[in-house]
Amino acid sequence: MSDACRVAGVSTAAPYRHFADREEMLLEVVLAGMDRFYEALESAHQPHPRGSLAAITALGHAYVDFAAREPGVFRLMFGLTQRQGQNEVVRDRGMRVYGVLLHQIAAHFGHASIDDHVQERAFPLWTFVHGLSFLLIDEKTDQLNLEVARTQVVADATRRLLGTALAP
Amino acid sequence: MSDACRVAGVSTAAPYRHFADREEMLLEVVLAGMDRFYEALESAHQPHPRGSLAAITALGHAYVDFAAREPGVFRLMFGLTQRQGQNEVVRDRGMRVYGVLLHQIAAHFGHASIDDHVQERAFPLWTFVHGLSFLLIDEKTDQLNLEVARTQVVADATRRLLGTALAP
DNA sequence: CTTGAATGTTAGATACTCTCACATATGTTA
DNA sequence: TAACATATGTGAGAGTATCTAACATTCAAG
Numbered sequence: 001m002s003d004a005c006r007v008a009g010v011s012t013a014a015p016y017r018h019f020a021d022r023e024e025m026l027l028e029v030v031l032a033g034m035d036r037f038y039e040a041l042e043s044a045h046q047p048h049p050r051g052s053l054a055a056i057t058a059l060g061h062a063y064v065d066f067a068a069r070e071p072g073v074f075r076l077m078f079g080l081t082q083r084q085g086q087n088e089v090v091r092d093r094g095m096r097v098y099g100v101l102l103h104q105i106a107a108h109f110g111h112a113s114i115d116d117h118v119q120e121r122a123f124p125l126w127t128f129v130h131g132l133s134f135l136l137i138d139e140k141t142d143q144l145n146l147e148v149a150r151t152q153v154v155a156d157a158t159r160r161l162l163g164t165a166l167a168p
Numbered sequence: 169m170s171d172a173c174r175v176a177g178v179s180t181a182a183p184y185r186h187f188a189d190r191e192e193m194l195l196e197v198v199l200a201g202m203d204r205f206y207e208a209l210e211s212a213h214q215p216h217p218r219g220s221l222a223a224i225t226a227l228g229h230a231y232v233d234f235a236a237r238e239p240g241v242f243r244l245m246f247g248l249t250q251r252q253g254q255n256e257v258v259r260d261r262g263m264r265v266y267g268v269l270l271h272q273i274a275a276h277f278g279h280a281s282i283d284d285h286v287q288e289r290a291f292p293l294w295t296f297v298h299g300l301s302f303l304l305i306d307e308k309t310d311q312l313n314l315e316v317a318r319t320q321v322v323a324d325a326t327r328r329l330l331g332t333a334l335a336p
Numbered sequence: 337c338t339t340g341a342a343t344g345t346t347a348g349a350t351a352c353t354c355t356c357a358c359a360t361a362t363g364t365t366a
Numbered sequence: 367t368a369a370c371a372t373a374t375g376t377g378a379g380a381g382t383a384t385c386t387a388a389c390a391t392t393c394a395a396g
Contacts, residue, residue, distance in 0.1 A: 082306045085311040119314065127296055127325070131297070131302070132295045132299070135294070135295060139253050143249070143262060153288045160333065164331065
């Protein structure tokens with residue numbers, strides 16, 4: 001935070017005119033990040049037909065890409081909102097992001113609402129791309145000589161997972 | 169770290185007799201955690217036949233259970249070793265942990281070594297349980313009213329994923 | 337022109353990481 | 367046994383971070 005003040009060219013006391021404490025500042029960073037995350041996901045599926053395999057695959061790519069592009073914010077989004085989970089704004093914003101996937105899955109199955117079936121198919125997909133994102137930004141694939149992970153393995157796994165997750 | 173010294177009943181300068189800096193102290197915590205993680209995974213598959221579906225499923229459960237039992241260490245293990253990734257000891261210890269899964273997968277397919285096919289089947293499973301672990305300890309399932317996530321959804325998703333990931 | 341809100345600064349309280357000089361205990365060697 | 371080396375700990379202090387409080391500046395509104 002001190003570094004941020006230095007970069008901004010203000011004293012370290014300045015931000016306390018706008019936020020109660022450090023946590024609130026980080027929360028604002030997280031909220032702004034969630035908005036960018038939402039936009040990234042929305043843009044990703046736009047070019048593809050609603051609920052198509054292409055649209056859902058594009059969401060997965062956009063998810064991992066965002067994590068790779070903003071690893072700090074990505075980590076913060078999930079680590080900080082752990083404690084901020086009761087915060088109404090955070091919950092709504094988070095649900096809005098996850099909703100992008102839910103709606104595509106619902107469309108895929110031709111369901112009008114986010115019912116249990118949709119939830120059950122969407123959650124494993126989220127879990128998969130979320131885990132992949134963390135393993136990539138934590139550089140586990142490099143460390144364990146899984147250079148193959150970035151490409152063929154992931155592509156195959158995704159196809160397999162989508163095949164079953166989206167089967168009727 | 170100051171709290172730890174207070175709990176230990178020593179001055180904050182004491183640990184610097186044993187470690188170069190804070191990072192080295194945390195690294196030791198991580199290494200000890202990785203050992204417990206390894207033991208947990210080993211114990212989990214022991215009761216089941218090598219390479220059986222039961223053994224592999226037990227590994228997944230043990231993985232998520234460890235994350236839930238020691239969320240701080242779990243987060244640290246992956247967050248800290250990101251920077252410590254070039255550390256030889258960390259890499260070996262990490263490979264030892266992941267090796268538990270690799271060997272079970274190899275046994276499942278009757279392969280004598282950890283070949284590309286084994287890697288390709290193991291990695292998606294890791295990704296899945298890893299993502300699930302983070303979503304659970306970050307309480308995302310609670311926050312988004314995914315109370316169903318803990319039980320039925322996860323069970324179904326796991327079955328589906330295992331079905332394809334372990335298919336010949 | 338005055339006032340009040342918004343925004344910023346300096347100085348200081350408190351806490352944390354880390355260093356250094358100094359103390360003590362324990363085991364080894366002459 | 368005496369002297370020494372090693373391991374371990376402490377207190378004081380440097381440097382930095384979060385956060386508070388008193389004081390200054392800008393600027394729009396009446």
